Structure formats: C-alpha cells, structure tokens
Amino acid sequence: MKLSKRLNAICNLVNNQNVIADVGSDHGKVVAKLFLDNKINFAYVSDISALSVKKAEDLLVSLNIDKDRYKIIVCDGLKYNDDISGIDLVIIAGMGGYEIIKILSENKIIVKNFILAPNNNEFKLRKYLNKNNYKILCDFVVKDENKFYNIIKVENGKQKLSKLNFYFGKTNFENITQDFKDFLQYEETKTKNIIVKLPKSKIHKCKRYLKLIKKTNKKVERIENDR
Numbered sequence: 001m002k003l004s005k006r007l008n009a010i011c012n013l014v015n016n017q018n019v020i021a022d023v024g025s026d027h028g029k030v031v032a033k034l035f036l037d038n039k040i041n042f043a044y045v046s047d048i049s050a051l052s053v054k055k056a057e058d059l060l061v062s063l064n065i066d067k068d069r070y071k072i073i074v075c076d077g078l079k080y081n082d083d084i085s086g087i088d089l090v091i092i093a094g095m096g097g098y099e100i101i102k103i104l105s106e107n108k109i110i111v112k113n114f115i116l117a118p119n120n121n122e123f124k125l126r127k128y129l130n131k132n133n134y135k136i137l138c139d140f141v142v143k144d145e146n147k148f149y150n151i152i153k154v155e156n157g158k159q160k161l162s163k164l165n166f167y168f169g170k171t172n173f174e175n176i177t178q179d180f181k182d183f184l185q186y187e188e189t190k191t192k193n194i195i196v197k198l199p200k201s202k203i204h205k206c207k208r209y210l211k212l213i214k215k216t217n218k219k220v221e222r223i224e225n226d227r
C-alpha cells in the first residue's frame with residue numbers, strides 16, 4: 001500500500017504495540033499499514049464522521065484483516081461509549097492543533113503514549129502538552145508535497161523545553177534535516193510577505209517571529225559546523 005511521506009513518518013514512529021486507537025482515522029491507511037507490517041494486534045478505529053470511518057472499514061475488509069482485530073467506532077475524540085482500557089498508543093493525525101488539544105483535554109482514558117500530527121497551531125499544542133504532563137519524545141517536521149507537517153510523539157511525564165523547542169520542535173535540532181531547513185525558509189518568506197501587507201502598528205509579532213527564525217537558523221548552522 002502506497003502511503004504519503006507524512007503517513008509513513010507516523011507509522012515509522014510506532015514500535016510493536018498491542019492495542020492502538022486511531023482517532024480521526026478517515027481513510028484508515030495508518031491502521032492498515034500497521035496491520036500489514038505486523039506492528040499491532042488490535043486497533044480501535046474511530047472518527048467523528050460515520051462516512052469517513054466507513055472508508056477505513058472498507059479498506060481493512062479489502063485487505064482481509066481479521067474483523068476480531070479491530071473495532072470501528074463513530075465518536076468525538078476518545079469519548080468511546082464502551083469501557084475501554086488497555087490502549088497502549090493513541091494516534092491523532094491530520095486535524096488542527098486546537099482540535100487535538102480539545103480531544104486530549106476531554107479524554108478520560110488512561111493512555112501512556114500518543115502520536116500527534118497537527119495540521120496547524122503546533123506551537124499551541126506544544127504549550128498545552130508541556131503544561132499537562134506530556135513529555136515530548138520526538139517532534140520533527142516533514143515536507144510532503146510542498147506542505148509542512150509536524151509530527152510529535154509524547155508520553156506522560158514532565159520536561160523542560162526551550163522557547164525554540166516550543167516554536168520549532170525538539171528533534172529538529174538533534175537531527176537537522178533538509179525538510180526542517182526548508183520549513184524555516186518557508187516560514188521566513190511567509191512572515192515577510194505578511195509584514196508588507198500589515199500596517200506598521202501591527203508588525204511587532206511578525207518581527208519577533210522573524211528574529212526567532214534568524215536565531216534558529218544560526219543555531220542550525222552552529223550545530224552543523226560542530227559536527
């Protein structure tokens with residue numbers, strides 16, 4: 001099965017797990033790939049949209065995945081009606097950062113590990129995670145078809161993060177990739193384009209962000225020179 005670079009990066013972060021939940025599964029490709037790679041034994045496959053999750057079900061049926069190995073659920077976030085326990089990992093990918101925060105803050109199921117892939121507002125999500133006892137294990141940017149996606153793996157726990165980590169992730173500084181450098185370039189160009197359209201009184205935030213990008217570029221350069 002052919003997967004996008006973003007979905008492959010998400011699947012690569014999954015080590016062998018007994019039970020996972022894929023929230024907002026939609027097409028179901030992540031769960032399908034994890035079954036095909038024998039990385040999981042059981043999956044809760046859920047989506048707020050019955051139409052979306054039907055796509056996942058159709059895909060799993062077409063791949064002859066044993067029906068006892070997954071449960072299709074229509075629900076908002078992790079508000080599963082059944083008494084569910086024993087989930088080792090939750091994946092929430094392809095929705096906005098605020099939606100992911102909402103799902104996490106309303107969650108009542110005890111889960112240790114999460115893979116989160118917000119489409120936007122990753123800064124807000126990192127702030128939420130840091131404040132609410134989620135420790136970032138890895139957090140990197142992937143360039144897929146000229147769009148940038150942040151992928152964040154967390155477990156329960158505390159950690160100290162720098163300002164740059166909140167803005168630009170953690171692993172991006174440990175393993176500097178071309179995708180990350182392209183992302184910084186993209187953010188710089190985007191911010192400069194916004195500045196020229198704004199009245200002078202409203203450019204402060206953008207200027208501060210540009211300074212941060214400059215600082216990050218210097219840090220990247222230093223790390224690369226030290227290698």
Ligand SMILES: C[S@@+](CC[C@H](N)C(=O)[O-])C[C@H]1O[C@@H](n2cnc3c(N)ncnc32)[C@H](O)[C@@H]1O
Nearest residue numbers: 024025026047048049052075076077093094095
């Ligand atoms: C763009 S798709 C992402 C599909 C897949 N996870 C991926 O990363 O490619 C987003 C899916 O999230 C679902 N969704 C949005 N908010 C949700 C929520 N609160 N609970 C469950 N599913 C949600 C949508 O119905 C949609 O099917």
